[in-house]
Amino acid sequence: MSDEPEQPSQREDFPMQWMIYGATGYTGRLIAAEAARRGLQPVLAGRNEAALRVLADELGLRWRQFPLDLPTAVEEGLRGIDLVLHCAGPFSATSAPMLEGCLARRTHYLDITGEIDVFAHCHAQHARAQEAGIVVAPGVGFDVVPSDCLAAQLHRDNPWATSLVLAFEGGGGFSPGTAKTSVEGLGSGGRVRENGELKRVPLAWKTRTFTRDGADRMAMTIPWGDVYTAYVSTGIPDIEVYTTASPKSIARIRRLRMLGPLLRMQVVQRWLKRRVERSVKGPDARTRADTQAHFWGEVRGNGRAQVRRMVTPNGYALTVDASLGIVQCFLDNPAPPGGYYTPSQLMGPDYVLELPGVAIVGPV
Template identity: 35%
Template sequence: MTILTRSNWMLYGAYGSTGRLILDEALRRGHRPVLAGRDSAQLSALGQATGLSTLPLPLDDGAALRAALSRVSGVLLAAGPYQLTGQPMRAACLDVGCSYLDVNGEIGDFSAALACDAQARTAGIAIIAGVGYGVAFAECLAAQLALRLPDATWLRLSLATQTGARSRGAQLSTAATIAAGGREIYQGSLRKRALAFSTWSAPGADAPRMRFAAAPLAELLAVQRSTGIPNIVAGIPLSRATAALMRIAGPLLGKLLTRQAARASNTAVASPSAAAIAVLRSRVWAEAGNATGERVAAMLETGEGYHAAAAAAVRALELQLLEPRVGALTPVQAFGASFALLVPGTSIQEL
């Protein structure tokens, strides 16, 4: 990859918890992105620390946003919640011909990103949402199962993510997702359900003794788009008691969490030590079956969730700059079923 492509992109939200990890990974791999965001003071400090160009850039200043994006080949959006940031950034990218990537896991905005396919193809750009940990890694694992069982009629994902800290943007995104209620893919379409409408245990004798409950994750849309499997559910660790509570009070809890997260500081959260991060492992289990009762299962394992997301996001950006894709694509559609394995320390085990 040339020096030009390594500097010809923008990282928006570089001073947030996730954005800073992406920046660290990008610098380690020789990139020199333009750093942008709303907070001029935090950008200035980050620019002084890294020697990179900075650009205070509120998303509601459409003219300035389009002028800035017209000077780069791509933008990686690391500022959430994406229900607020995704649409204005994508609209500007479509107007000026700048490819768009994000680490979004919000099902509503992820759906909106996928709906931009015709516009993206007309503009000659890529819209690739979810290139971070959750969507990209779970979708890759599901795609591997689909290759083993091409006639699968159902698939279930179980995500157990270990993180060293939790960013304000992630808290806002989670709260908004909970408030919107549950989802599943049923007969090829996204269907609204109660939160935690189903619970289960992960497959495989080595799986931890934990219960999972259905959650409205963007992984549902990504997997359905890339595999065509008609019935899909995805879940996170929840006890039976907590799942029962979520079925009753989930939307109210989401609203309370939204208010709580909105009052939290927007500064980057102090990261645990490297030694503490190194021992954290995130895992995704997937199982699928067909109409005759045949089943397949596998587990993906990687490191701490935010660091894995940062590594995946930078590699996705590199692949897009090296060989531009066009259209609104899922990570697997853009980069293939083995994309997650590009992240060091990531492996897939058949069960």
């Protein structure tokens, strides 16, 4: 069923109206289906009217179609919406216009990005979000709920920490949106944080090993969102993030360093993304159910060190539960004061431990 724009419903005697934008994408569909199963009744939205109609009819939900390249269309599409869960990537292109619409409409903004520059842009709107009285909380999925909460736990329990290392090992493969974001990252190089400042470094700048089940996993530095968000959450000045990879994969990534200028060219980016669209479909239900993710967190300072390891469900399964858990909190409780929040600031460091299948499995 279509959904005609309504007047805002911020009063206590009206239920909060919320929207999933990008509902017909890989992750958006997973979230929409689970939201419907839970009886949460989101408005489904996106750019493809035909796909929206089919999905909305299947789930028995309302829908709206509007693009993000016209500010007036975004504002009209958000009329009467109190909260948006934005799932349409790559967020480097879609986050800013959606956020502007949310600021204009006084609509709370959540997304599932993992992109450093998107976090930085959202954080830069903190004062505007305060003035509008809206929460701006990017990264409410696998990027970066588990790692951000792990970082915040370690800082809470070890306030002396001056350096933080995070690492993860995923399973099950990428969605098309995540793969496209990775393509963008090839031309941008790596990032770390030193003395509180973001620093550009080469791809796979450092390598090291992390131990799981008695075996060492080789890993390389990547520009994961926590390079930005963990500093906001903890204030720890030196931060590196790693992902596990085979020595062959690390060598291949390092060979791409010399192609940086070529990989940044728009024509090359478009060609690579078209290849992603043709070849990447995302993990199926069985793969999501059969795979897990593992996280390591390590803090150091004053001659001391603390290591903690955490296991979670597959990243896409966790994204569904983490994002909908945060939406449910808004539906059930008064919204926090307006402004920018990391997941651990919004929900607390232990929020991730409330999610199904998440557990601390290493030293505490």
